[in-house]
Amino acid sequence: MSSSDMSRDMSTTGMGAGSDVSGEPRSNWPLFEVFLRSKRGLNHVHVGSLHAADATMALHHARDLYTRRNEGVSIWVVKAADITASSPDEKDPFFAPSGDKVYRHPTFYEIPQSVPHI
Amino acid sequence: MTGPGAESGPGPQVGPWPETGARPLQEGIGPVQPGLGALTSGTGVAADAGGLEQHFEETIARDRRIEPRDWMPDAYRKTMIRQIAQHAHSEIIGMQPEGNWVTRAPSLRRKAILLAKVQDEAGHGLYLYSAVETLGADRADLTDRLITGRQKYSSIFNYPTLTFADVGVIGWLVDGAAICNQVPLCRSSYGPYARAMIRICKEESFHQRQGYELLMTMMRGTSAQREMVQDATNRWWWPSLMMFGPPDGQSPNTEQSMRWRIKRHTNDDLRQRFVDMTVPQAEALGVTLPDPELRWNAERDHYDFGEIDWSEFKRVIGGNGPCNAQRIAARRAAHEGGAWVREAAAAHAAKVAARAEAAA
Numbered sequence: 117m118s119s120s121d122m123s124r125d126m127s128t129t130g131m132g133a134g135s136d137v138s139g140e141p142r143s144n145w146p147l148f149e150v151f152l153r154s155k156r157g158l159n160h161v162h163v164g165s166l167h168a169a170d171a172t173m174a175l176h177h178a179r180d181l182y183t184r185r186n187e188g189v190s191i192w193v194v195k196a197a198d199i200t201a202s203s204p205d206e207k208d209p210f211f212a213p214s215g216d217k218v219y220r221h222p223t224f225y226e227i228p229q230s231v232p233h234i
Numbered sequence: 235m236t237g238p239g240a241e242s243g244p245g246p247q248v249g250p251w252p253e254t255g256a257r258p259l260q261e262g263i264g265p266v267q268p269g270l271g272a273l274t275s276g277t278g279v280a281a282d283a284g285g286l287e288q289h290f291e292e293t294i295a296r297d298r299r300i301e302p303r304d305w306m307p308d309a310y311r312k313t314m315i316r317q318i319a320q321h322a323h324s325e326i327i328g329m330q331p332e333g334n335w336v337t338r339a340p341s342l343r344r345k346a347i348l349l350a351k352v353q354d355e356a357g358h359g360l361y362l363y364s365a366v367e368t369l370g371a372d373r374a375d376l377t378d379r380l381i382t383g384r385q386k387y388s389s390i391f392n393y394p395t396l397t398f399a400d401v402g403v404i405g406w407l408v409d410g411a412a413i414c415n416q417v418p419l420c421r422s423s424y425g426p427y428a429r430a431m432i433r434i435c436k437e438e439s440f441h442q443r444q445g446y447e448l449l450m451t452m453m454r455g456t457s458a459q460r461e462m463v464q465d466a467t468n469r470w471w472w473p474s475l476m477m478f479g480p481p482d483g484q485s486p487n488t489e490q491s492m493r494w495r496i497k498r499h500t501n502d503d504l505r506q507r508f509v510d511m512t513v514p515q516a517e518a519l520g521v522t523l524p525d526p527e528l529r530w531n532a533e534r535d536h537y538d539f540g541e542i543d544w545s546e547f548k549r550v551i552g553g554n555g556p557c558n559a560q561r562i563a564a565r566r567a568a569h570e571g572g573a574w575v576r577e578a579a580a581a582h583a584a585k586v587a588a589r590a591e592a593a594a
């Protein structure tokens with residue numbers, strides 16, 4: 117494809133679900149489904165999916181994508197194609213990177229009572 | 235329509251979401267066989283097309299969610315794919331204007347906040363790509379459509395971030411408008427989209443508040459800093475109003491989308507709601523919104539505001555905004571520059587798998 121495609125004027129964006137771009141390379145990273153245990157005592161719950169080269173990478177990506185605010189204490193990733201579960205190390209340090217980032221939460225910011233809807 | 239802060243208003247609903255575990259984010263493993271599953275296994279053998287359509291319509295009428303393996307009309311699937319893909323692209327491209335200031339943030343605190351915010355936007359894009367794949371779309375194909383200009387993203391991200399005040403104004407106005415748009419989408423009829431929106435809305439409140447707090451800090455600073463905030467507000471106000479899309483009279487798909495409960499409010503309704511919410515915030519901040527016609531209308535119980543320059547909107551969405559080419563070029567460069575990493579990781583995974591197989 118040429119670089120002139122970049123800024124060309126497109127009037128519509130219609131596309132069909134089955135429509136296809138011939139000859140374009142497809143991602144060869146398989147799709148994984150992600151399951152989170154949000155806290156001890158609860159079941160793993162499906163939260164979404166992601167692509168990764170393998171299960172280990174899928175776990176790390178799932179940690180970064182689905183547990184940035186301590187939403188999980190344990191993750192399962194299952195290759196969507198064959199539904200095989202792999203269990204992560206349930207050690208706390210795996211989730212440590214999000215532990216000290218309190219500024220990711222809205223309550224970290226002081227806004228006067230007089231400011232509405234924020 | 236009700237005023238700001240009413241029961242259905244965006245403000246009060248954003249903050250107090252329950253913990254993730256208390257909310258059934260996704261109940262099944264529906265997405266495992268997108269598309270195909272919907273047509274072959276999810277529907278029952280004897281049902282004819284009319285029966286399927288009736289079941290679909292009844293599900294919508296009862297305000298239940300449509301799930302990936304359900305039968306759905308082709309037009310519904312296409313509309314959902316287009317809307318979710320454009321939304322995903324917007325989150326991904328939306329990292330660039332603010333990412334522009336990560337290395338130049340004025341303190342470590344602001345840098346860490348900005349990094350976290352930009353990382354969240356990447357996450358939002360990925361939640362949404364995940365949702366759109368449940369409809370049979372292919373992620374690599376969607377990226378290709380974005381970098382070849384065949385699918386759009388929100389026009390707002392084609393404007394430049396000229397000063398650090400822009401980072402604050404984006405959080406306040408752009409994320410504020412996004413919240414207005416997104417809160418009703420948490421009840422969108424397509425389950426995976428609605429669930430992605432719930433996750434996203436939980437994170438947007440941080441985005442808006444960090445921006446507003448940044449601006450409050452600058453407004454307490456020097457007069458030069460206050461001028462920066464006013465200047466950034468002047469530049470972002472009108473493009474923010476355009477984020478809600480064309481006026482209702484020129485939005486032909488709105489009616490069908492409302493009937494399918496993909497959308498819950500019209501573009502003009504949401505725009506009015508945003509104006510009503512934002513005016514008192516501007517007053518509290520001490521900035522002027524750049525619209526001489528902006529005034530409270532007691533009869534309507536809303537703020538009146540001036541005419542939007544729709545020719546600018548058309549020009550920017552058509553590819554001719556200040557930064558369109560730059561945004562796409564950066565996305566393309568990241569995609570192409572990352573190709574060797576994706577290939578190497580795939581080769582490594584194949585080698586490890588082969589070794590494990592040989593050892594077994």
Ligand SMILES: [Fe+2]
Nearest residue numbers: 325354355358
């Ligand atoms: Fe976002």
Ligand SMILES: [Fe+2]
Nearest residue numbers: 355409438441
């Ligand atoms: Fe955001």
